[in-house]
Amino acid sequence: MGRLPTFETTAVVTAARDLFWDRGYEATSIADLETVTGVNRSSLYHAFGSKRGLFDAAVQDYLDTVIRPRLSVLLGPTAGTAGLLAYVDGLRSAVAAVPDDSPRRGCLLVNCAAGLAGHDAAARLVVDGYRTELIAALRHSLEVAGAPGDLDEKAIVLSSLTISAMLLARIDRREADAVLGAARRHVTSWLADDR
Amino acid sequence: MGRLPTFETTAVVTAARDLFWDRGYEATSIADLETVTGVNRSSLYHAFGSKRGLFDAAVQDYLDTVIRPRLSVLLGPTAGTAGLLAYVDGLRSAVAAVPDDSPRRGCLLVNCAAGLAGHDAAARLVVDGYRTELIAALRHSLEVAGAPGDLDEKAIVLSSLTISAMLLARIDRREADAVLGAARRHVTSWLADDR
DNA sequence: CCTATAGTAGACCGATCGTTTCAGAATTCA
DNA sequence: TGAATTCTGAAACGATCGGTCTACTATAGG
Numbered sequence: 542m543g544r545l546p547t548f549e550t551t552a553v554v555t556a557a558r559d560l561f562w563d564r565g566y567e568a569t570s571i572a573d574l575e576t577v578t579g580v581n582r583s584s585l586y587h588a589f590g591s592k593r594g595l596f597d598a599a600v601q602d603y604l605d606t607v608i609r610p611r612l613s614v615l616l617g618p619t620a621g622t623a624g625l626l627a628y629v630d631g632l633r634s635a636v637a638a639v640p641d642d643s644p645r646r647g648c649l650l651v652n653c654a655a656g657l658a659g660h661d662a663a664a665r666l667v668v669d670g671y672r673t674e675l676i677a678a679l680r681h682s683l684e685v686a687g688a689p690g691d692l693d694e695k696a697i698v699l700s701s702l703t704i705s706a707m708l709l710a711r712i713d714r715r716e717a718d719a720v721l722g723a724a725r726r727h728v729t730s731w732l733a734d735d736r
Numbered sequence: 737m738g739r740l741p742t743f744e745t746t747a748v749v750t751a752a753r754d755l756f757w758d759r760g761y762e763a764t765s766i767a768d769l770e771t772v773t774g775v776n777r778s779s780l781y782h783a784f785g786s787k788r789g790l791f792d793a794a795v796q797d798y799l800d801t802v803i804r805p806r807l808s809v810l811l812g813p814t815a816g817t818a819g820l821l822a823y824v825d826g827l828r829s830a831v832a833a834v835p836d837d838s839p840r841r842g843c844l845l846v847n848c849a850a851g852l853a854g855h856d857a858a859a860r861l862v863v864d865g866y867r868t869e870l871i872a873a874l875r876h877s878l879e880v881a882g883a884p885g886d887l888d889e890k891a892i893v894l895s896s897l898t899i900s901a902m903l904l905a906r907i908d909r910r911e912a913d914a915v916l917g918a919a920r921r922h923v924t925s926w927l928a929d930d931r
Numbered sequence: 932c933c934t935a936t937a938g939t940a941g942a943c944c945g946a947t948c949g950t951t952t953c954a955g956a957a958t959t960c961a
Numbered sequence: 962t963g964a965a966t967t968c969t970g971a972a973a974c975g976a977t978c979g980g981t982c983t984a985c986t987a988t989a990g991g
Contacts, residue, residue: 542959543967565851567762571949581970582950588968592949646854651903655850656760659841659906668907694918698893701900701915708846708899711854712863720896723889737989738937766979776940777980783938787979 550588551602553578558599563644566596566657600667603649608671615678621685625699625728628682632703633721636710648707655708675700688731695731699724745783746797748773753794758839761791761852795862798844803866810873816880820894820923823877827898828916831905843902850903870895883926890926894919 556578560569571582571592578585589595614620614627639646650671658664680696688695702724709717751773755764766777766787773780784790809815809822834841845866853859875891883890897919904912 542965544957544959544969546968547957563854565762565854567760568851570947572947581968583952583971584969586950647850652850652854654903654907655842655847656763659758659760659847665907669911672904672907672911694921697914697918698897698922701918702893702896704903705896705899708849708903709867712849712860712867716864716867719892723892723896726889727893737935739939739987739989741938742987765977767977776938778941778982779939781980 546584546588548578548580548584553580553585553588554595554598554602555606557595558602558649559644561596561599562603562649562652563646565652597663600649600653604667604671608650608674612675612678615682620682621687622682622728622732624682625679625686626725628679629703629721629725629728632706633718633725636706636714636717636721639710641714647711648704651704651707652711672700672704675703683731686732690731695727698727702727741779741783743773743775743779748775748780748783749790749793749797750801752790753797753844754839756791756794757798757844757847758841760847792858795844795848799862799866803845803869807870807873810877815877816882817877817923817927819877820874820881821920823874824898824916824920824923827901828913828920831901831909831912831916834905836909842906843899846899846902847906867895867899870898878926881927885926890922893922897922 557574560573560577564573571585574585574592574595575582585595589598611628611631614624614631617624619627650668653664654668658668676693676696679699680692683692683695702720706717706720706724709720752769755768755772759768766780769780769787769790770777780790784793806823806826809819809826812819814822845863848859849863853863871888871891874894875887878887878890897915901912901915901919904915
């Protein structure tokens, strides 16, 4: 009963997510969010409670529609060598494809780690969970691939290289690509050792 | 001629730098800067022109008093194996020493890369210059140490690990230390290969 | 001491911040 | 159709933003 919303929640969250991704939490204003979503602030507050509520929804959407699809190659039937290479190559083509002036450069959660998460326990938890998930996925594929040596350490190294690449993607695409190239060579050299 | 300043410029810049370091550019207000420096805004504007002017001075100070002293072990008479290990160990003890609620966690320029530098060409230049300097220093020490293989790539990997560690230092000290531990093991394994 | 110069305190500026309020529009159920 | 419910637009809230202005103070050189 009652009036129906005139907007699609998922579309609003996606638009807000891209703006937060581009500018960060603090530098994004409610007025900006109204513009980019096409929805009046009263409706935003009705639906999400606060700016932070909308941000949290945006982060959840980021995890669900950006991060996890990317990690799936490390966990599904492609897990192993193919998955590791597909993961790195997927990141590389994403970095190469996104234009310099676009939102969606780098990683929303990496930006969050450098900003909000410094003083916000809830944000820190999300970032930490993301990193745990990333390392677990990398480790799983390393295990399936039969990589030798300390797999935890190898997963840490790979995750660190991707995190650095995401940070660099906001500064210089070529440098980000160079880091991901190094990550790829790490993977191939580890697996070559095994044969 | 005329009245003399009642504050020391260097002390003001240091205090402002630590606040920017902790909170980032956007989340730091002029009122905060007045509090932490003990200097009225009219004096700050007289001395630095704008909030951004003070930030630029803070970044310069950060480069001069934090970054370059840390890089010196990679370039001076200790350059080589000792320098590389000293650099990594220096970072590790710094990460371990800084309490969780302190400013000076992580790296001002890493935070800047994720924030300001995304949309500010001048900030991007500074961050890029820092990374160039870091890689050059690492490469120099790798060369002096006689590390085998592609030194550019090894320098990129080491710099990526330290950058990730600086990002993680704001989230979880232990994870940052684990990454730096991996960096240290990379160094020793490369140099072991050479013997 | 006098005057020119430079630094400081605090009030004040318009703009913008996140949030709230409220009247009215749209819809469902009876 | 009438009442209950929900969503929406616009205006407004106090707080705070970065920045400016002015009156006053302190000092150096003559």
